[in-house]
Amino acid sequence: MSSDTTPRRDGSNSAAPPARSIGEVAEEAGVPVTAVRFYADHGVLAATRDGGNRRRFDDSASCRIRVAKLAQRVGLTVREIGDLFGTLPPDPDPEDWRAVAETLVSDAEQRVADLRRCLDQLESGGKLCEAVDRL
Amino acid sequence: MSSDTTPRRDGSNSAAPPARSIGEVAEEAGVPVTAVRFYADHGVLAATRDGGNRRRFDDSASCRIRVAKLAQRVGLTVREIGDLFGTLPPDPDPEDWRAVAETLVSDAEQRVADLRRCLDQLESGGKLCEAVDRL
């Protein structure tokens, strides 16, 4: 237990690539294997194939799934998440995640602000929302 | 018994019957008539029926649709929006909208915060998201 987590920062990390199987990823992310397949097929996860044609994922796979789930609950479609994650390199480091995080969060806040603005007009417009968009 | 029983087409000002037709609502909200029907059938809009079995909406209908669209983009399902709007009285006044707005916005911000928290761990955790095992 608690085997060392290989620090793969610079130097030579030419050891075996951290290739997780679909089952491991599913387990880690707490979703069914079918869901992992679905995400991989839709650009949320990048997968390579091993000698036996099985999908191999890098360590970021389960993170991507977790983030994707939260991103969906904030209004993004799988397509949009796939496009965004498509800009991530394999085995992204914290710096790579930062750009993604910024986009994700500020887009979400933008939409919340839109909603709030609309709602504010409803609350304060003495009558109803005649002024929301027209006039 | 006076002449106010006549349904007016041109939205006469003053105390006109607050009964908008589905076509008017669709026009106001900028969505197809079919969408209005869909929302009405799913609790986003409250509709009564007139003598000819046609849906009649109050003035809040197009507002509800606009808000619903924004709410969806912030992660709510139609079902959830319907449940929330179900607490609104017919012809809600700004005060009624305020409670809805509060729920809507704070729920949305909660989800954005969840996302951000997850993302923060990815950015700052020197390693990857092994610690994200919440949510």
Add this chain to the structure above:
DNA sequence: CTAGGACCTCGACATTTGTAGAGGTCAAGG
């Protein structure tokens, strides 16, 4: 009275987001 427009219902279809099963492959172990 007839024509038209606006609505109605109901069922089909389309897309998104998954889930489930059938049937095939591959590698390891008894």
Add this chain to the structure above:
DNA sequence: CCTTGACCTCTACAAATGTCGAGGTCCTAG
């Protein structure tokens, strides 16, 4: 060798979110 488990592909189905068309009703105009 044969079985088993994990995977693979492909197809089907399911729920959510709409959209469209067919066929029918009703009201108002001409």
